Amino acid sequence: MFENPKSWDVEADVVVVGYGFAGATAAITAHDAGAKVVLLEKAPEEFKGGNSRVSANLVFWPNDIAKAKAYFRALAGPYMDDISDEMVDVWAEEMFANRAWLEGLGLDPVEYDLVEFPELPGSDCAKTLMHGQGNVGEERMWKLLVAAVEARGIETLYGTGAQHLLREDGVITGLVATRDGEELMIRARRGVALTCGGFEANPEMIRDYLYGLPDCFPLGTPYNTGDGIRMGTEIGADLWHMNNVSGPLISFKAPDVPTCLWLNLPHANSMIIVGADGQRFNKEARFCVDSDRHGKVLRHGMWKQQDLPMPMYMIFDESFRTAGSLGHTTDSWEHLTGTRYQWSEDNSAEVEKGWILKADSIAALAGLIGQDPEVLEATVARFNAGAEQGEDPDWGRAADRVAPIVNGPFYAMPLTPGFVNTQGGPRRDQAARVLDTEKAPIPRLYSAGELGSIYSFLYQGGGNIGECFAFGRIAGRNAAAETPLA
Ligand SMILES: Cc1cc2nc3c(=O)[nH]c(=O)nc-3n(C[C@H](O)[C@H](O)[C@H](O)COP(=O)(O)OP(=O)(O)OC[C@H]3O[C@@H](n4cnc5c(N)ncnc54)[C@H](O)[C@@H]3O)c2cc1C
Incomplete structure (x- = not known):
């Protein structure tokens, strides 16, 4: 006292x-x-x-x-x-x-x-x-x-x-x-x-x-x-x-910066998000897996906080990498921490920095993130098979939001839950x-x-x-x- x-x-x-x-x-x-x-x-x-x-x-x-x-x-x-x-x-x-x-x-x-x-x-x-x-x-x-x-x-x-x-x-x-x-x-x-x-x-x-x-x-x-x-x-x-809480929302956290960033998803579709087990866990979206209600999702008739696996990785191919910037503006970093960072338009700078990992094959990518190559390959293959038909049988992504992940090299971007x-x-x-x-x-x-x-x-x-x-x-x-x- x-x-x-x-x-x-x-x-x-x-x-x-x-x-x-x-x-x-x-x-x-x-x-x-x-x-x-x-x-x-x-x-x-x-x-x-x-x-x-x-x-x-x-x-x-x-x-x-x-x-x-x-x-x-x-x-x-x-x-x-x-x-x-x-x-x-x-x-x-x-x-x-x-x-x-x-x-x-x-x-x-x-x-x-x-x-x-x-x-x-x-x-x-x-x-x-x-x-x-x-x-x-x-x-x-x-x-x-x-x-x-x-x-x-x-x-x-x-x-x-x-x-x-x-x-x-x-x-x-x-x-x-x-x-x-x-x-x-x-x-x-x-x-x-x-x-x-x-x-x-x-x-x-x-x-x-x-x-x-x-x-x-x-x-x-x-x-x-x-x-x-x-x-x-x-x-x-x-x-x-x-x-x-308002959240958690799917976000990106750079090493050495105390706050995280909104994710920016360009309108390109050769991308999935997986958990540590190499499996997709829901319909991929910018903040929230299947709605945008400040992190709340409807499950079996009841609203709940969305359950995000940790770690999460966004897995994508070269077409997705070059489709647009994955990091949102860096205002919050600058105003609140003094760190100004301009995310590159094609994400190449972030690949250089190691914020996004790159490999020539899905199996090699799995190795970089400590996952079983066969499981990650199977996950990508299953998504690709649906995407070729314009479908996502597992999680119902819309036809105009799916494309096969086939155009190497391939990338894995670690993601984190973030709070509003x-x-x-x-x-x-x-x-x-x-x-x-x-x-x-x-x-x-x-x-x-x-x-x-x-x-x-x-x-x-x-x-x-x-x-x-x-x-x-x-x-x-x-x-x-x-x-x-x-
Ligand atoms: C990116 C983002 C977007 C959002 N958009 C919206 C929106 O559009 N509409 C909406 O309603 N809500 C929004 N929210 C939520 C909303 O902004 C906040 O809940 C609200 O602004 C909180 O206001 P506050 O005054 O309670 O706290 P804050 O604005 O967070 O202020 C608290 C202050 O207290 C200071 N402080 C902490 N500890 C101490 C201490 N020991 N001694 C002295 N000072 C201390 C902190 O430094 C801080 O400046 C958003 C939040 C985020 C992060």
Whole structure:
């Protein structure tokens, strides 16, 4: 247990931990309610923004509150567990209110339909909002929030990671952070809002909390290492939704780079993906084996997280190699790690680097990846026999998506599961208060964003950013409304 210090290095009314969409929203709201706010960000300034910055910047906006509640309940399905009616009500109302709030910040709303589970009741309320015309991503929504934080002159301490929460008589009084190896004692006169993201970059938590993912890497920030979960449990916070993730998605991880890359599949078809046993495991696709619902697949009438073998290898021939770049843009590497890499158009540079292995025959390729040559040859031969007839009898790839793998040389590209984001963390209530294991609020401790997200099962795209705004406002407003400590 950490003691309150005799003197503080930094003092504020509201201390916000983590500068993504949730932290920015909590900071703006607390500031506008009259509180002095300090925003802490573990990453250096150039890599700020967490998953928020590199996200597609799309916001799920329900245009009907009653339908939103029905859709929420249907998405949660058997995982409604103890998400209270009050919590669902507040989520739906605040998600609806997001649009007006964003417009107040200068949103140029571009609205379109992107319904991830159209078969569920209430789904027709789902609209997606972008800020301004342009491609998905491009940080436009993120820049809107950054401009609002900067316009308010909110003090932001970069390179400053919160480590432990401080309490006196059970009440949160501040926290211990580290910057440049030094401890900083930070006083929160009214409250602390934890908005420091999930545990996508914490391998130990991944192995402890997520089934079947001994190795899975972030598609976003490498700075989300589950610190809010550790700080919360240290003071008795309850956890929820720890086993729910957006993902895993089929991705590529380069050696020495902490995050992974979206896979890019050119429209060429002489390719399969196999597990360590040399067998195909499903219909090959860019992210997800047979749907694109943030890693969830329908199995025997039930939605489940897709099960990806590890390791996985994409096996292809020369025609596929030369059809187009297999690595997506490297924005997330550059923005979040400083590593800029331009993937070659014909993948030749990646073959040179050894990221893609090359051999003159399928049997020799099997040798390079430690597989039984006869099994891999048989897998390729079976796929080829179907492809020659324009069929995929095993997994039902469409006729225009199959072509025999015959034009050597042949290639194997190791693939990995990657996360969009995790959803678990300290349990919160409708007032964005963090709850302890007795479900009682921990005084003056709030949270928002993907750290302890409300989403327990299926996920409507854009829902996380929507939740950042919804609960970020609640956390900021309620923390600012606390009576200042003496
Ligand atoms: C590639 C990609 C695309 C996505 N697209 C979408 C989309 O279009 N729509 C959608 O709704 N969701 C999307 N998501 C998910 C969504 O972006 C995130 O769930 C959401 O942005 C999380 O926001 P946040 O503020 O909770 O956390 P983050 O934005 O991740 O911010 C958390 C911040 O806390 C900091 N931090 C961590 N530990 C500490 C500490 N100890 N002290 C201080 N700071 C700390 C981190 O450095 C980070 O900056 C996407 C995610 C990815 C990776």
